[in-house]
Amino acid sequence: MSAAQAIGEFLQSPDDLLKVVAFRKKLEKEKASIDTRLKSGVKDQLDATREGLRKLFSTRSHIQSIKDEMQVVDALCSDPRNSVSTFDQISRVSICG
DSSP: OOHHHHHHHHOOSTTHHHHHHHHHHHHHHHHHHHHHHHHHHHHHHHHHHHHHHHHHHHHHHHHHHHHHHHHHHHHHHHOGGGTOTTHHHHHHHHHHO
């Protein structure tokens, strides 16, 4: 059935034109409702995306801080002279002994 045939069946008498006005108003209300829900959904998605990005950037910053601290620890642990105050004495004893 074509659109023209469907409209022809719907508009069989002059009084049916009143149905068209009411039907149009109904469709406009439905469209407005759908538009409102879509805008709300888009806003919610944008808010969630922004919050996710904020968390990712914060996490990246924390990871970099941990990485920097681990490099300091690694440097301290790689040279026992930094952590053992009597390292020189122990070294001399081990060479002489």
